[in-house]
Amino acid sequence: MNSSVTSASRRNRVERKLTIAKAINEAIAQEMRADPRVFVMGEDIGAIGGIWGHTGGLLDEFGADRVRDTPISETAFIGAAVGAANLGMRPIVELMFVDFFGVCMDAIYNLAAKSSYHSNGRFKAPMVILTAIGGGYSDSTQHSQCLYATFAHLPGLKIVLPSNAYDAKGLLTSAIRDDNPVLFMFHKNLQGMGFLGTVKTAITDVPDDGYEVPIGVANIVRPGRDVTLVGLGATVHQAMEAAGRLSRQGVDAEVIDLRSIVPLDRNAIVRSVTKTGRMLVIDDDYRNCGLAGEIIATVAELGVPLRAPLRRLTYPDIPTPFARPMEQFALPNADRIVEEALNLVTGAGK
């Protein structure tokens, strides 16, 4: 996961480990300093600095004009962001949980996502929608979803999802500077909030100064020969853990961190599967018509020669139950990745 850090030609500096929350916070602050058109809107992003900790300190530094607490009116403030962006501003808005998309989807998929297309590129919508995703901590049916495919299915939004702090800062910087609407998803279990546990490997070294991680480029976080494990966000860490265990069993897994859902780095995936001949996609979103299926279809339709069927390990097609045993039963995890990957390599699952 640190390949991109070392390649960032910032050697000889002291390591600085940040959570994703802090990395996001830094990206926003730096872009706000650099560009007066950037401003932030959302629920509880002012005085408390965002319930996901992105906007801490911004109210003090930039004032209430550029750091705007909103009413609980997602349609209004996301729609307003489109209008402001159309006039040259670069708003960052927060949809507190992705699960709330149902009250404001038109603003997202018709207003923001189609703005360029049906105005022939004249009404640009350079804006970022930040949103929290993911379950695993018993937040039940309306606060635990990922919904990658819900957004990826509809054209006009770029979509990114960092698995670590370095990528979070770089992807968000790219997103803020992009002239198109970008949906920036962050996984609650990687975020580094005080009130939720954080996967330790998401906390990485982050350079002080601004840098971009390009949108649309996947990261091969572990090269391997025997099987390709494709993950994003939280499942990258599960895949890495599984890869470690698999290697002790003689299986050399390649792990891909997608980083970007739209555009999807299909070449990186196909290259990897062409090499390994086997693929398991790990996706904590619903299965049906999901991202994992899309990735399988992408490889299948090219007729890449395979050593095993293409497989996916996903969250099943049920809402997220509250009770821990049920939720944990439903979520992907390293154990199940190991099991599925071994099946692929040994042919047991055929």
Added chain:
Amino acid sequence: MNSSVTSASRRNRVERKLTIAKAINEAIAQEMRADPRVFVMGEDIGAIGGIWGHTGGLLDEFGADRVRDTPISETAFIGAAVGAANLGMRPIVELMFVDFFGVCMDAIYNLAAKSSYHSNGRFKAPMVILTAIGGGYSDSTQHSQCLYATFAHLPGLKIVLPSNAYDAKGLLTSAIRDDNPVLFMFHKNLQGMGFLGTVKTAITDVPDDGYEVPIGVANIVRPGRDVTLVGLGATVHQAMEAAGRLSRQGVDAEVIDLRSIVPLDRNAIVRSVTKTGRMLVIDDDYRNCGLAGEIIATVAELGVPLRAPLRRLTYPDIPTPFARPMEQFALPNADRIVEEALNLVTGAGK
């Protein structure tokens, strides 16, 4: 497409050709007569009988209590349907164009679709959402979409889409009688409205009395050996036309009409591809994370032996442009199905 009609053991009766609109109208009227809990709500469904012609005559027969014109408040009246359904009613609501889902998706995917799950089956939501889909007549970016995958990705809704009048009546009857929320999509180009052209093969013989077409069962509308063409709604007719032409070129295509998107009749698809070794899915919805990709993934992950890569012909990942040349460029059609199918059979597309 008539196999189901003849198998319906209603022989010796006089043929009665109906449009899908009339078939839907009849199903609603019959269920309203049979069950006082059934009622209809939506925009313009009263005096003018629905802009899609479903509810003609219902206001006169059943009165304004059971045939309710609503304000343009989709969140309110779809949410209200959930509340009424929870108390034992069986509302039918119309979302005039599926494209408007963005203003009321929470009511659909959280209120209706999750009602059973997070109440452990106690608050049932026996309701039908009727919605118009499809482009091809220059209605531009906000009135032309299909969005199969948008709904299929989220758990808790059954989803059906008839390709002809017989199935329309039978599927809708099943949907109204179902204790779960059912999204009933109808394709504008098959509907049989006065103000839009109608594919003639969608107009079929429809028995007078009530009957059910089971939800979740695909229809093999043309058996064949060489390649499986999977379609739904409008693309079934394109696939049938293509199959006719292919047969003149010595290619024997099997055509599947999915009829039901959720549950998806995966067995029927897999059985067919196991036989033909080749599959082309024709999907007029967006490509990315779409239904076509799901169907390819379903076959791929089972490792069905293939004679050609699994392929999809879909609407591309762009909004629907207004101008006819651009829209027609983007939509699937019989010509392109023939071309792609020939590629699969001859191996030219590899």
Added chain:
Amino acid sequence: MEGLVPTATQRLWMYETMAKIRLYEARIAEAYMEGKRPLFNMAKGPLPGEMHLCDGQEPCAVGLSAHLGPEDYLACHHRSHAQAIAKGVDLRRMTAEIFGRSAGLSGGRGGHMHLFDFDKLFWTSGIIGQNMAPAVGAALARKLNGESGIAVACIGEGAVNQGGFHEAMNLAGVWKLPFLCIIEDNGWAVSVPKHASTAVPENHVRAAAYGMPGEHVPGNDPDRVFEAVGRAVMRARAGEGPTLIEIQTTRLQGHFMGDTEGYLPPDELAGKPALDPLPHYRERLRGDGILSPDLEATIDARIRHELDDAFEFALAAPEPEGSAALETLFV
């Protein structure tokens, strides 16, 4: 108007229910913190997830449910323990649900934010403003069937700015449904004060936008809530249409457990205990000769007994099997 002043029995019921709610929340809070110390982590402990307590908002719940029967539908939201208890939701199964047990109202699928009791027609949604329309639909069902029973939606003052509120209110107004919307105005939506989010000082003025009467109930006072709700319920039952009531109340705790309320003005934080409606009401009932030390002890014992029973039931109930997650997507 007549008949709207609560009787001594009704006031006693309101008091006892308020006290029960308060103790219930205290026990939930205690259970919730298990496994979350010294480092708070909402994923940990036997009771994980979010936890929104109702302390201080009991008057809204009791003043409302004093008028409701089991045929009346009540739709609440993320902060709904008080309303559930006042509506008479089965305390054992509610507690089991909050603990995620298979004997819970929803077999552990819902948890604290998704309490559903079909027998008491108690319903919730965790999406702001989205409980309005289902309640309007329930009112419509009652009207269509000529059944008795009204429908009520409770929402926070922050939620009033959500589109779902507007659409549902207009629908209830234009269809003259037996519906009542209760706004529990605790002044805050998480960290955002009402004046920063709402273009009017008081939301009951919005009733005029829907052709219905609006009432403002100051003081977080169960008796006044009782009176205002009583008038609205009478109107609804008489077929005279819907009403909007905004009740001024107090969120004695943070938005959810773990919220330290650093955003509150210090004087507001310091002033909170003085706003607690429970001791005020107790004093009033004592002064009115309705509560006596003996009666207080009896009530207290009864509450403790009921809560002991509910928590014992819940904690003794088994956790669900993981694979139970796959059930009840469809009925």
Added chain:
Amino acid sequence: MEGLVPTATQRLWMYETMAKIRLYEARIAEAYMEGKRPLFNMAKGPLPGEMHLCDGQEPCAVGLSAHLGPEDYLACHHRSHAQAIAKGVDLRRMTAEIFGRSAGLSGGRGGHMHLFDFDKLFWTSGIIGQNMAPAVGAALARKLNGESGIAVACIGEGAVNQGGFHEAMNLAGVWKLPFLCIIEDNGWAVSVPKHASTAVPENHVRAAAYGMPGEHVPGNDPDRVFEAVGRAVMRARAGEGPTLIEIQTTRLQGHFMGDTEGYLPPDELAGKPALDPLPHYRERLRGDGILSPDLEATIDARIRHELDDAFEFALAAPEPEGSAALETLFV
């Protein structure tokens, strides 16, 4: 108030613009019907798709845009030819867009329901109520940047019951933005009359729910629209916040072309021509000595010339290549 009565020049501009809009719609209607006879089919002919004409609603457009400049942002909806023309949208490129030509405002991607002119800050959405928030956001951008320019959203009386209206109005109210919402009340939303969908007889009373002034403009009269809008625009430019104006107007045609209005009460249908604001305004200007036969002829010639030019331009422009469909998803 001073300065709000239209000058003779302004009234002449309003008259000429109304006449231009009317003739424009007539030509569009004619072109639209090509290839759609004898059997109407909206997919057919050189101008396919839906077609919502503005006949009768010209007073709203001219009374509004008389006060707007190119720095003022105007967000409209499905029925927006009149507003576009009054705002000064390039008639050639607008017409080319409606005909789906590559020289159109959006290269033919948008068509009649999606007219976007960045140079004139004219914007539309075909989703009911969803044009409100972008206009509020445009007003916010102006305020944040200390730029001159206000933002206006026009919506139908049917659209007011959509959640997006409520949220945007509250946001504009609480942030005191330089914003104006114009409700064009033509009494009908497709086939549904206002009283069947709206809980109040007049929507301007809803302004009170957002802490802003509301005005009702009866009579479909350009001069009165001019006056009411003038007051609101002055307030907005002076930083005094938003306003809601409901204008009573008339939809002289069906909802869209092909709508035969069988749902209209016969007397309402028969009474329509008498409600046409164009002859009324012409008479008034004649009576006021502002219009003369000569001037009318000059205006008429000017309009015909401009329209001839626009339609010739549009029809001479090439259709886009099919593959152009793949462009401008991202900039």
